[in-house]
Amino acid sequence: MAGYTESPFRRLIKELEPSTVLVSELVSAEAMRRGSEKTMRMIEYVPEELNFYGVQIFGNDKTAFVEAAKIIEDQGVDFIDINLGCPSPKVVGSGHGSALLKDPDSTADLIHTLVKSTSLPVTVKTRLGFYDDKDLIDTAKKFEAAGATWIAIHGRTTKQRFTGVANWDPIYEVKKNVSIPVIGNGDVTSAAIARNRLQDLDGVMIGRGSWRNPWIFRQCREVFEGKTELTPKPTMADQLDFFRKHADLATEFKNEKWAMIELRKHFAHFMRGFRGAAQYRDRLIRVESRAEMDQVFQEILAEVQK
Numbered sequence: 001m002a003g004y005t006e007s008p009f010r011r012l013i014k015e016l017e018p019s020t021v022l023v024s025e026l027v028s029a030e031a032m033r034r035g036s037e038k039t040m041r042m043i044e045y046v047p048e049e050l051n052f053y054g055v056q057i058f059g060n061d062k063t064a065f066v067e068a069a070k071i072i073e074d075q076g077v078d079f080i081d082i083n084l085g086c087p088s089p090k091v092v093g094s095g096h097g098s099a100l101l102k103d104p105d106s107t108a109d110l111i112h113t114l115v116k117s118t119s120l121p122v123t124v125k126t127r128l129g130f131y132d133d134k135d136l137i138d139t140a141k142k143f144e145a146a147g148a149t150w151i152a153i154h155g156r157t158t159k160q161r162f163t164g165v166a167n168w169d170p171i172y173e174v175k176k177n178v179s180i181p182v183i184g185n186g187d188v189t190s191a192a193i194a195r196n197r198l199q200d201l202d203g204v205m206i207g208r209g210s211w212r213n214p215w216i217f218r219q220c221r222e223v224f225e226g227k228t229e230l231t232p233k234p235t236m237a238d239q240l241d242f243f244r245k246h247a248d249l250a251t252e253f254k255n256e257k258w259a260m261i262e263l264r265k266h267f268a269h270f271m272r273g274f275r276g277a278a279q280y281r282d283r284l285i286r287v288e289s290r291a292e293m294d295q296v297f298q299e300i301l302a303e304v305q306k
């Protein structure tokens with residue numbers, strides 16, 4: 001997820017649940033080909049993230065994809081994911097991301113070119129369709145024939161962006177029509193929802209649900225294994241500890257200033273639903289230093305323990 005799944009966050013998620021499959025933020029194949037340092041920094045990882053960590057690329061140029069694949073392969077990651085789902089006007093306007101769903105044949109050709117050029121598995125992340133889901137099954141079959149290792153589908157169209165409720169029914173239909181693994185995505189915010197949504201799919205992909213509850217991946221594994229006693233909901237102390245570790249790793253990865261800016265958006269999502277949350281959120285979304293963050297955390301702990 002752009003702006004969220006940088007190495008420090010991925011690493012913490014993997015620590016909490018080692019079976020989690022991780023994906024980088026989307027990165028431009030073209031920028032990678034040009035040797036952009038900023039882009040290379042975005043896909044950096046630590047060995048603990050492997051098994052499985054994939055880099056997600058976007059673009060529409062075959063040569064750029066093939067060159068980016070070579071670079072990604074040299075980095076030693078586990079797989080390459082192609083973004084066919086990003087609805088942002090900037091990405092779609094350049095003919096990238098989910099704009100590629102408008103022409104499934106050319107997109108399948110692009111996937112096939114990439115598959116032939118790399119020894120890494122090539123996976124795709126897509127949506128139900130650009131305007132509607134009427135071509136989804138045909139499109140998925142084309143992507144399968146092109147050599148995609150799995151297909152992850154967000155149950156919304158491009159036009160919907162993030163509005164409405166994700167519709168998983170067309171995803172179950174795809175599963176009946178292809179042999180490669182199909183992963184469902186959209187609005188999974190708890191392990192119970194993941195269990196209900198999984199049905200005969202091969203996996204569930206979780207994005208925003210991890211912001212408020214990074215433990216969700218462990219809880220999902222537990223329900224998928226049929227456990228009835230799940231890891232309890234993290235306490236406030238556990239969650240603040242998670243943020244402290246996140247701040248440590250993010251500071252190590254770049255610097256304290258960057259770490260605080262990174263964490264602000266996580267605070268905006270998390271600081272809700274407890275006494276005084278609005279006041280703490282207000283301070284934390286402006287936090288400038290680690291000392292300031294620690295001070296607010298102490299006050300939160302004192303408040304919730306009252």
Ligand SMILES: Cc1cc2nc3c(=O)[nH]c(=O)nc-3n(C[C@H](O)[C@H](O)[C@H](O)COP(=O)(O)O)c2cc1C
Pocket residue numbers: 001002003024025026056083085086125154185186187188205206207208209
């Ligand atoms: C802030 C944000 C950034 C995202 N970045 C990406 C991305 O880089 N690549 C991608 O495939 N999807 C991206 N997505 C879409 C999510 O992967 C996911 O498909 C969508 O949020 C629905 O799943 P969820 O309800 O579990 O979050 C992003 C979504 C959000 C909200």
